[in-house]
Each structure stands twice: as structure tokens, then as C-alpha cells.
Amino acid sequence: MSVKTLTINDTPVAVEAGATILEAAKQAGITIPTLCHLEGVSDVGACRLCLVEIKGINKLLPACVTEVAEGMEVQTETAKLREYRKMTVELLFSEGNHVCSVCVANGACELQDMAVTVGMDHSRFSYRFPDRPIDISHPSFAIDHNRCILCTRCVRVCAEIEGAHVWDVANRGEKCYVISGLDQPWGEVNACTSCGKCVEACPTGAIFHKGETTGEKTSDPGLLDFLVTARKKQQWIR
Amino acid sequence: MDKIRFATVWLAGCSGCHMSFLDLDEWLLELAAQVEVVYSPVGCDLKIYPENVDVCLVEGGIANEDNLELIHLVRKNTKTLISFGDCAVTANVPAMRNMLGGAEPVLKRAYLELGDLQRQLPHEPGIVPELLEQVLPVHEIVPVDIFMPGCPPDANRIRATLEPLLKGEKPLMQGREMIKFG
Numbered sequence: 001m002s003v004k005t006l007t008i009n010d011t012p013v014a015v016e017a018g019a020t021i022l023e024a025a026k027q028a029g030i031t032i033p034t035l036c037h038l039e040g041v042s043d044v045g046a047c048r049l050c051l052v053e054i055k056g057i058n059k060l061l062p063a064c065v066t067e068v069a070e071g072m073e074v075q076t077e078t079a080k081l082r083e084y085r086k087m088t089v090e091l092l093f094s095e096g097n098h099v100c101s102v103c104v105a106n107g108a109c110e111l112q113d114m115a116v117t118v119g120m121d122h123s124r125f126s127y128r129f130p131d132r133p134i135d136i137s138h139p140s141f142a143i144d145h146n147r148c149i150l151c152t153r154c155v156r157v158c159a160e161i162e163g164a165h166v167w168d169v170a171n172r173g174e175k176c177y178v179i180s181g182l183d184q185p186w187g188e189v190n191a192c193t194s195c196g197k198c199v200e201a202c203p204t205g206a207i208f209h210k211g212e213t214t215g216e217k218t219s220d221p222g223l224l225d226f227l228v229t230a231r232k233k234q235q236w237i238r
Numbered sequence: 239m240d241k242i243r244f245a246t247v248w249l250a251g252c253s254g255c256h257m258s259f260l261d262l263d264e265w266l267l268e269l270a271a272q273v274e275v276v277y278s279p280v281g282c283d284l285k286i287y288p289e290n291v292d293v294c295l296v297e298g299g300i301a302n303e304d305n306l307e308l309i310h311l312v313r314k315n316t317k318t319l320i321s322f323g324d325c326a327v328t329a330n331v332p333a334m335r336n337m338l339g340g341a342e343p344v345l346k347r348a349y350l351e352l353g354d355l356q357r358q359l360p361h362e363p364g365i366v367p368e369l370l371e372q373v374l375p376v377h378e379i380v381p382v383d384i385f386m387p388g389c390p391p392d393a394n395r396i397r398a399t400l401e402p403l404l405k406g407e408k409p410l411m412q413g414r415e416m417i418k419f420g
Contacts, residue, residue: 093328097334097337099328099330099331099333099334100324100389100419100420101324101330101331101389101419101420102331103420106420107420112418112419112420115417115418115419116413116414116417116418119412119417120417121327121385121386121387121411121412121416121417122321122327122328122375122377122382122385122387123328123375126378127328127329127333127336127375129333129336129337129372130337131337131339132337146337
């Protein structure tokens with residue numbers, strides 16, 4: 001096993017070659033904010049919250065998909081990064097229709113928590129108020145696209161853990177949204193096993209159990225990590 | 239020292255933030271001792287927003303011509319304008335009509351499609367204020383000095399915002415207790 005040594009916020013860290021900066025930081029006890037990262041599934045660098053500064057590279061790189069290299073000097077808490085993170089969260093809020101007060105996930109939402117973490121007390125960007133649909137065709141679950149931040153955690157958990165690949169992403173830019181099946185109503189997608197992993201993976205109130213009302217959703221992203229550990233290591237631990 | 243001239247206004251919101259303000263209970267007596275309430279739907283009976291206001295809590299987003307006129311007057315006459323609650327800060331629930339398009343589809347939906355008897359659009363110029371095309375947060379219309387999110391912000395958050403202002407200091411709006419939305 002080869003080891004790379006680097007510094008994160010001037011702290012020396014030794015980590016297995018091939019690890020990401022996010023993994024190295026976690027090992028060193030340094031928290032980097034994330035939204036699209038989910039333990040147990042692959043990383044895609046979609047949310048841009050984990051951007052870090054690396055000496056000698058003049059652009060910011062996402063820690064979750066950037067491999068460590070020997071001698072790397074990483075900074076995760078500069079004034080510039082804090083400002084960009086706050087802007088990123090404000091953009092997420094202004095892009096969709098996030099009305100916390102009437103959301104199933106109020107009080108148990110990673111986006112809402114992230115707003116507190118980055119110190120967002122209002123959005124400096126104008127709200128877009130896009131016209132987005134809600135799909136309640138599935139017998140047990142529903143998806144409200146107004147609350148979707150396109151993290152694709154549902155896509156990855158369904159494809160990589162459940163192996164059903166019901167979810168995917170269609171279109172680009174402001175027209176981008178997650179689709180079920182071949183852009184069919186969720187309830188008509190035969191591939192869906194109704195396992196509910198996407199509900200647990202969703203960081204916001206976009207995918208929820210039918211019948212949940214304001215503030216009633218409690219997602220459990222740790223369940224997915226548990227399943228992966230159980231499958232790969234035969235260890236049923238949480 | 240002159241008393242702080244204190245006001246609250248209620249724009250496009252449900253009045254829940256004002257109810258939460260009343261939840262301050264006995265601290266309201268302390269507040270009343272330190273401020274002069276010069277305009278407020280829950281604390282005073284004056285109908286015209288006065289000049290030289292020191293601190294104003296603004297509940298609600300900007301949804302109609304009346305809200306628009308009042309918020310400009312509030313800004314002109316107020317030193318510290320506080321966006322009070324999620325409707326003022328984000329436009330919140332009132333802005334859910336924005337997804338329908340403009341004012342016309344909203345009025346048609348409410349008064350024609352869903353109306354039972356005497357279906358007609360409200361039209362009383364000078365009496366019923368016209369809806370704006372979109373409901374907007376306060377800071378998209380006028381500059382705001384302090385943002386106090388929450389639906390509603392609870393009494394502790396309101397007190398923690400107002401107390402420093404009474405001493406001439408600016409409150410620190412950070413952390414879950416002070417800025418959580420919803």
C-alpha cells in the first residue's frame with residue numbers, strides 16, 4: 001500500500017494513494033461541507049460545496065472527486081471558499097422553490113442545515129420561481145421537483161446499491177431534472193422495487209413517503225452506508 | 239436619552255410573526271419601557287407611518303401596490319429596517335403564487351375557476367390594492383439592514399435580535415437559533 005503525504009489547513013496528513021481529498025480530510029478530523037456526497041456510493045462533484053484551494057492550481061477543485069497527490073497543500077477554510085460556499089447555497093435556494101415552512105423535511109433537511117452552517121440569512125440572488133411538477137403516481141412515495149437540488153444521490157443509490165437504476169437525469173441547465181424510467185410517471189416504472197432507498201438518500205424533501213406532511217420526514221442516509229458495509233464486509237454494524 | 243422609536247408593519251404574511259412577537263410575554267413590558275411604539279398593527283392605533291423611526295420589524299413579502307407604497311415609506315423614514323420572518327426574507331408561502339405566472343392567472347384561478355357564486359374578478363381602484371405580478375422579498379425592493387428568518391422566528395430569536403439594538407449594538411445573526419429558515 002503506497003501512502004501519500006499532504007497538508008490540509010497546514011496539518012500534515014498521510015493517506016492511502018488513490019484516496020480523495022475529502023477522505024483525507026475526514027481522516028484528519030477536518031470537516032468539509034457536502035451535499036451530493038453520500039457514504040457508500042460513488043462521488044460526482046455535483047453540488048460544488050466541497051470546493052477547496054490547492055497551492056499551485058489556480059482554480060478551485062471539488063474535494064470529493066479530487067485524488068490526493070504527494071506534497072499537496074490544501075486549504076478548506078479560506079475567506080474566499082467561505083464566500084463561495086455561501087453563494088452556492090444561496091444559488092440552490094434561489095434556483096428551485098424551497099419553502100421550508102411547508103416542506104415535509106422542515107427540521108430534517110440537509111439543505112436547510114447547510115444554510116445555517118454557511119451563515120446564509122437571505123439570498124442575494126433573485127428567486128427564479130420555476131414551474132416544476134410533482135409526481136404522486138407511485139403508491140408509496142412521491143417526488144416534488146420544486147425541492148430537488150439535482151445532487152443525484154437518488155440516481156446513484158438506486159443504480160449502485162439497489163441495482164434498479166430507476167432514476168436518471170434529463171436535459172441540461174435550467175431544464176435539468178431527475179427522471180424515473182424513460183421519463184415516465186414513477187408509478188409506471190416496472191424496474192422500481194419500492195425499496196425506498198432514494199427516500200433515505202434524498203437530502204431535502206424532494207423524495208418522501210406519501211402521507212408525510214410538514215416537518216414529518218426523517219431521512220436516514222446512514223442506512224445506505226450500513227447496507228454497503230454489510231454487503232462488502234459482512235459486518236452488520238451501524 | 240430619547241426613547242427608541244419602534245415600529246412593526248404587516249405586509250404579505252399571515253401575521254404569525256406578529257403573534258410570535260406577542261409570545262415575548264412579560265419581556266414586552268421591558269420593551270415597552272425602553273421604546274416608544276410609533277406604528278404597529280399589534281401595539282398602536284396610528285394609521286400613518288411616521289417620520290424618524292429608529293427600528294422597524296417588517297413582516298411579509300411585497301405582494302400588492304399597497305405593500306409597495308408602504309415599504310418605500312418605511313425605508314425612507316426608518317434607520318434600521320429588519321426583514322422579520324421568512325415571508326419578508328424569502329417571500330415564502332405568499333410567493334408560491336409566483337409559480338402560476340403573473341397576477342392575472344392567480345386572480346382567475348381564485349375568483350373564476352374556484353369561485354362558487356357571482357364569479358368575478360375583484361376590481362375597486364383606490365380601495366382594493368392591485369396585485370403585483372410577483373410576490374418579492376423585501377430586500378429585492380428596498381435595502382434591508384438585518385435579516386431575521388423563521389416561520390415564524392420564535393420569541394427568543396426576536397428578543398435576541400432586538401436586545402442588542404436597544405443598546406445601540408448590532409445583533410449577530412448566525413447559528414441555528416438565529417437564522418434557520420422554516
